[in-house]
Amino acid sequence: MAISAFPVISGRFLVNGEWIKGARITDVINPANITEVVGEVALCSKEDVIQAVDAADSAFRSWSRTTAEERASRMKAAAHKLSEAIDEHVSLFVRENGKVLAEAKKDLLRCVEIMSKAADALLEWWQPESIPGGQMVQIRKRPRGVTAVISPWNSPMILTFKRVIPAILAGNTVVVKPATDCPLTVLSTLQVVAAHFPPGVINIVTGSGGLVGEILCSDSRVRTIAFTGSTDTGKRIMSLASGTVKKLYMELGGNDPALILPDAVLDETAMLRIRMGILRAAGQVCSAIKRVYVHESRYDELVDKLKKEFHQVIVGNGIHPDALMGPINNKTQFDFVRGLIERTKQSGAKVETLGHKLDPDTWENGYFLLPSLVTGLDQQSELVRVEQFGPVIPIIPYADVEEAVELANDTEFGLRASVWTADSQKAEELADRLQAGAVFHNNHTIFQDLHLDFPGLKESGLSRETRWCGLELFADSFGFAN
Template sequence: MSTAVTLSAGLLIGGELTTRAAGGLHQHVQPATGQPDFTVPLAGASDIEDAVHSARDAQRAWMSLTVDRRRDMLIDLADVVHDRLDELALLNVHDYAVPISFAGTGHMLEWFLRHFAGYVDKPHGISSPVNASFDVNLIEREPYGVVGVITPWNGALAVAASCVAPALAAGNAVVLKPSELAPLAALRFGELCIEAGLPPGLVNVVPAAAEGGEALVRHTGIRKIHFTGGEATARRVLAAAALDLTPVVAELGGKSANVVFEDADLDVAAAMAAHQGPLMQSGQSCACASRVLVHESVYDAFVDKFLNTIGGATVGDPLDPTVVFGPVISEESANRILGVVADAVSQQAGELLVGGNRVGGELAGGFFVEPTVFGDVDNGSALAQVETFGPVVSLIRFRDEGDAMRIANDTPYGLNAFVHTRDLTRAHRVARQLEAGSVWINQISLMSPQGPYGGYKNSGFGRTGGLDGLHEFTRVKNIRIGMG
């Protein structure tokens, strides 16, 4: 793989990059090769203390600026990000080996910054009359102060877009904790904040493992936490935050249903299902549509098209622009995913149609697991109910609309749902029946700054994006002025 960008990590605190490591060191391993490539200094409790202190000072400086100045500075940051899109994409590849063809989450970061910059100078409160009085009654929205944002390894820039942009627009400072598995793009974003002229310390970036993450969540100077990640870690975050009653927004996993009705364009549905299922980020996405529900009358035709699409996907070096399928994040993940496949086979959860093995040959040194598809899966099986977080997809037949809705909602998760149909009336009807925070009709998951995104059930609570996403980073104050 090319090293056209600098592969060095550190902690960005108060506008200064340091390689001190109170939390120790982590040896990063490139998933495409299985070889170590750079060392990651990890934040410990003392580093988190410094980052929060720096953020407090920077937040005061940020709020001392007029709204038009803050708005323009966020737009300046969006311009700087725009000029570095290629660099940020390359850093994503080196972080977690996402193919360069899918690595452009810097575009998303630019869009969210521009969108939320527009909210900085817009009204954030209202006035309201009150009973039996002519008092002046003001309802205002204020920033929390310093917020902590914990990102997953598979989407640091996407979370920076959906969380850091509205947090800054609302007037907060941010301590951003990327995973030790993928720190580079997040650190570069922090540096771009300084280049754009934001107050040093307004965005601190502290790669950390469990020790640093717990110190961040437990710090009394952190007024709100936004966590994106897995359900098990979320429970630990919530338990730690509960000690000081720190509010938490959580975007968690999913076992999303992709419902293909008999009137769907099967070519389009198969292509989108392949992308949204095993191919995009090798299935390592909370938005992965890992359960594909297909009407029994078109099941066989759909399966042929679906498998042909997957079979035509190019696997290889993530820096090759023709490659669409890359490795999973680690040896541990590869072994875990292969264990899920083995268990599904032994439990006869469905028929293994394709995949299920480690990719060999010249890619054997990396953590490549073949796109894997099971047919006629029992929706009650572990294969269909437990998030795999890998390139493993279950195909499930359904009889009619009611059967499809029953199966789709029969899961503890509810982040996304997908529907393919040409019938607009049906699209509206089933969208309201699906228990999911986002429903995508004839479309893949495309987060936008205008649309609120978040989960139902065990997929989390709270929203990013849209006015709801902005309000997550504000708290409401009522001011009443007596008029005699």
């Protein structure tokens, strides 16, 4: 695949329809080749962020009064245009994020799908709903105001579009803050989308989370904050947002357990699903499997089969079609995962590093890690307690299902979980007891239907379930009585 020059949005941010060159910039590095600069990202000032909120607040006054039909029509046109430009964005996404080609393209295609499905959902969901009774009462919807979307570096495309698209379809305006480590594809694709909407409906500011994020979360004109990232940052956002009682939509950390029951079918399909649940995007997924609890009667079998799965993984530059897993996205996370693995080894646990290097000669030029499988740990081990966010997984045996449920729930997180069993009724029973926002049976993935989403429990998130592509999270319902 040909490598393109800097994208046209390099070093720029978007305010009121104008792409502005940043007075200060920093490089965006290819994590698979840290000597390659993919582009530049602007480091916005306080004044830049305030201007973006000004633009969004001003545009809201007219955009909020448009019809649902107009908003859906504009979104459909934008989705069609973006669908025509997917291929030209794939290599950019791989180069700045590290995902392999297949994963990168799938993410971009899902962004277009989000746009189309949310536009269709809007036309039905926006209609007033009458409540039966002696008095005529309707539930009606209204846009809320300026929405701040703060997106992460690990899955920036899907996790930006799943917030931005329903927000503007519901009649809000947005100020988007992409992650500094991986902003370029977000900027480039939203450039295509923003061209179909009035100036100020979509604004994008980049730079320090400590500066940009704090301003967005403190400004009284921002009425909703949609954030995906660490739990610690989420707590800081809650504190800042409390001053003006903003609505919060937050997907935070996860330490997802997978429970392998005695009757689990561990065939090729199941093992591939388990491997992908662990290693998709090099393990840099909030809802990845991060702990595996397996019944002691199946322990040796699972460990042996998972070793074989991990050994098939080819790690390298995602731009190469033979790569099955790419690098860690940035040096901070790379150093954390390497340090975690080293401390795990020093604790006396058995760490088996598997897989193959696609190009050993250039291995040290990127943030590459081979996948590791760890045994000999207990529930209090660091690797079991933290969100590793990398290609390393602890395997822990248990004696009975009661113990497994207790171990799975023994965490401050509660994002996703999975149960692997041939008994679907048993899976449902355990799902009722596992403290997670969603539980999967014989899989550990995302919902195929993009209408659906479920918030994490405990310290993994703050929101509510949605069956309408997230539209419910970005509009206020009110009663009208006659």
